[in-house]
Amino acid sequence: MFTTLLSQGPLTRAEAGRRAGLSAAAVTKAVRPLIEAGYLVEDADEEARPALGRPANLVRVDGGRALFIGVKVTGDEIIGVLTDLCCRVLLARHLPLADRAPKAVLASAAALVGELLTEADGFGVRVMGLGIAVSGDVDRAEGVVRYSPFLDWREVPLAELAGMTTGLPVTVDNDVRALTVAEQWFGAGVGLSDFAVVTVGAGIGCGLVVHGRVVAGAHGVAGEIGHVTVDPAGPLCRCGNRGCVEAIAGDDAIVRRIRETTGAEVADAAAAAALAHRGDAGARDAYARAGAAIGRGIATVANLLGPERVIISGEGLAAYDLFAEQIREAFTEAAFGSAARCDVQTRPLPFEEWARGAAATAIQSFTAQHTH
Amino acid sequence: MFTTLLSQGPLTRAEAGRRAGLSAAAVTKAVRPLIEAGYLVEDADEEARPALGRPANLVRVDGGRALFIGVKVTGDEIIGVLTDLCCRVLLARHLPLADRAPKAVLASAAALVGELLTEADGFGVRVMGLGIAVSGDVDRAEGVVRYSPFLDWREVPLAELAGMTTGLPVTVDNDVRALTVAEQWFGAGVGLSDFAVVTVGAGIGCGLVVHGRVVAGAHGVAGEIGHVTVDPAGPLCRCGNRGCVEAIAGDDAIVRRIRETTGAEVADAAAAAALAHRGDAGARDAYARAGAAIGRGIATVANLLGPERVIISGEGLAAYDLFAEQIREAFTEAAFGSAARCDVQTRPLPFEEWARGAAATAIQSFTAQHTH
Known part of the structure; x- marks a missing residue:
């Protein structure tokens, strides 16, 4: 109940009860102590005031509590x-x-x-x-x-x-x-039972929510989209395999490829993005490959789990314009059947x-x- | 409660309550109508009879009901x-x-x-x-x-x-x-909250249980391990992509590869397996490639979801000896960190x-x- 209001409030008691699957009596019972403790407040919803009668009250979490x-x-x-x-x-x-x-x-x-x-x-x-x-x-x-x-x-x-x-x-x-x-409770995952967060940057990571809960993995490993193989003939990854998503699309991989193909002495991801933004063909190609690898990795997640939404985020999004199109193309190409209907979004993310x-x-x- | 007894019974009332997360009173309340209706029966557990006092009763589902x-x-x-x-x-x-x-x-x-x-x-x-x-x-x-x-x-x-x-x-x-x-309620998945079933044969399929529930996918697609890309330069798949697991390891793909590499007129999967069992190098190689593709697909599932167990099954298991080793090798190689601790089992499966x-x-x- 509190979680529903925290993520989705303000709501009327009736609506909050419906979303949390609780009866009106159960809502009253759950809400009272939280109002007394100051975690919830109830205000008249002035905007929704009906022509006659009392306005419906809205319950919300007092964030400042x-x-x-x-x-x-x-x-x-x-x-x-x-x-x-x-x-x-x-x-x-x-x-x-x-x-x-x-x-x-x-x-x-x-x-x-x-x-x-x-x-x-x-x-x-x-x-x-x-x-x-x-x-x-x-x-x-x-x-x-x-x-x-x-x-x-x-x-x-x-x-x-x-x-x-x-x-x-x-x-x-x-x-x-x-x-x-954070996305599940306060972001683009609110109200979704199945979604994924894919982070792009130094590493390529993935958080999965399935049946409303974050997947942790029976042995501590889960969401390793960075180590999905994209090309068995691709560059060596720190995990020992070749052609993992991270070995193509991680910051270091992009920098290394630009150095190798252009000979330019790019120092880090920022320098790599700057070179690509100046139109250098080799640098742009490295980002295009990175985008294709990320898109394929996301398609693999979609084909296996069929999430409603994939949220792409992470500090690597600073270079998003350099690979957004390739991510989308590769995803659409590799998504199987209606898995392609998955809503792939990007959310810029400050550190x-x-x-x-x-x-x-x-x-x-x-x-x-x-x-x- | 009934589900717990169906999957895991016979159990004492105390043990069934513990596994279903119910109090003794709740167990009594749940069990009584089911015993009256004949779905549950309660017998004395003669084997566990203590030296003094009454033996503990075991409750089980009457399958014949x-x-x-x-x-x-x-x-x-x-x-x-x-x-x-x-x-x-x-x-x-x-x-x-x-x-x-x-x-x-x-x-x-x-x-x-x-x-x-x-x-x-x-x-x-x-x-x-x-x-x-x-x-x-x-x-x-x-x-x-x-x-x-x-x-x-x-x-x-x-x-x-x-x-x-x-x-x-x-x-x-x-x-x-x-x-x-069937595996979750009556097979190798009983008591596991996270496991996968991978079927090998005409198609390569995958059923996923995450947080105790079968994954259905928000848009109807899930478990499409057959369309995980293993080799972007590989053979064309019916889905339009290249090098999907199914395009390398499905029955048709194996038969096609054997025809192409050996020139032998193999009619179907049974003929392909027979040729490989007679020691034909080309046929054995086609199965080895199939095994490597399946192993990589399973590693992808393990890296993303970290299941406790993967159960390999399906009519393709008739040829299991021809690719078992390659499945295991490719899985171990591509599994990331402790995801490799996943228990990969095979269960022969009559049609x-x-x-x-x-x-x-x-x-x-x-x-x-x-x-x-």
Whole structure:
């Protein structure tokens, strides 16, 4: 009930009950304590005032009733956001990271969280939870980072360590899954039982929602669209295979291909995109290949799962105009039958969005604990 | 509760309650009417008799309490089975099919069902439902075959038509999904929330169970492992793309490749397998390629969904020794990280198993209607 209002509100009690599958009596029972605790508010819907009689009341979540912190750890910086209960970002802070060892990352994260807690005091509202998003194999239930190749971490009990350091309830999740939670609760996935988020950038990731729940995988691995084989004769991937989507469409792969085919000394993804934007044929071709690989990967997801929508996002979208057409073409070509009816969208994503995803997981944990 | 006992019984009341997530009081309430109606029976567990006191009672489904019919429609025959409530096949009947038009298929199916109903009379138990499995895009909720390329059907309201002809409650489902239901309720998928069934034969299909439910796809397409691209430079597929798993590993594809590379006039899959079993290098190579393609397809499923188990089945398993090793090798090579821990099993599958899958969907519909 609370989740329905959080994602889809404001709604009338009747409509909220219908969407949550609850009777009017059950709605009353669920709503009363939440109104008393200040998490829900009920206002007259002035716009929908009927000619005669009382206007219908609308129930909504009071976003300002609780604050949350989301932290994303990347290879070279930590990004933190302070959000309200509706996952609206109130402020964002970045901190460069010199050392990737768990102890150093934890110290930096604690400093960042401390800064955000001080800011939160200014709002006069308590921070109710901290979410941390890390790439790799993360066991959310146990709060343990099983293996993060990017950070070179193994079996780090991050939730426990961060909880001791900050005093907050901590949720730890894989970064792409966290982003997917944010889309499911507060973004383009609201109300959909089956959708996918595909992230494009340094890595190519994918978060899947099937039957209304984020797929975690029985052994910790799921959504590895980056390692779908597109061309068995293609470039070698860090996973040991050839022609994975990531080995063609990841930032490093694009940069490497441009260097090889044009001889240009492009330093990074930004330089690669700039060269392509200046019209360099070799650079444009590298992006076209990347787009075709991503489109095929998305078609594979659509052919296997038949999602209603695929949301393409990630920092790689800065170069979106360079491969959007090829993504769409390759998807349409490789989608099987009515799987092609899947709605493929793009959502530009500021880097803070990853940290917002982490905050969304904290809001999810908070909601699971406080409403039942 | 009934489903738990059907799939996992006999169980003590306490254990059944634990697995179904019900309190002792709720178990008593759920069990009593089912015992009274004769669907459940409770026996003393003599083997577990304690030294002192009463033995624990075991509750189980009385499989003989109701019968079901499952029908699978293929291009050239109709296969029907009579099963009990526990989906044990009591007898099977085949009927050749001369004409694939809906009217002709319906008449043949009605004749076959009539025959099985007469046999059922001999058991003195009523047939409670009919399941029909058809390849293609099937809308189970509406009972409509949206599109079956194999039969060349479009928008056939099969459940309604078959219901009028036979007088039975009818469930219509896609054949691979029906087989997946049989594995989930009565086979190698019992107790697993995430697994896949991969069928090998004329087509390469895949049924997916995610979060405990069979994936149907938002637009009717799901599990199309046959159209995962393995090699963009590979042979042309009927879907219009190149190098799909099915274009390399389907029966026709294997036969075609053997003809092309060896010049041998192999007539069908059986002749192809026989040639390979006699040691023909070209024929063996065609099967090795097929195995590698299937293994890659399975790895893609594992990388995206991380299932606990993949069950390989289908009539193509007759030639399993010719590609088993290549399936395993390609899977291990392409599986990402801990996705390789997925348990890949093979289950030889008599052709009646497809019809048994159809019966499983009828049992599922019956159970959904009569228990809650």
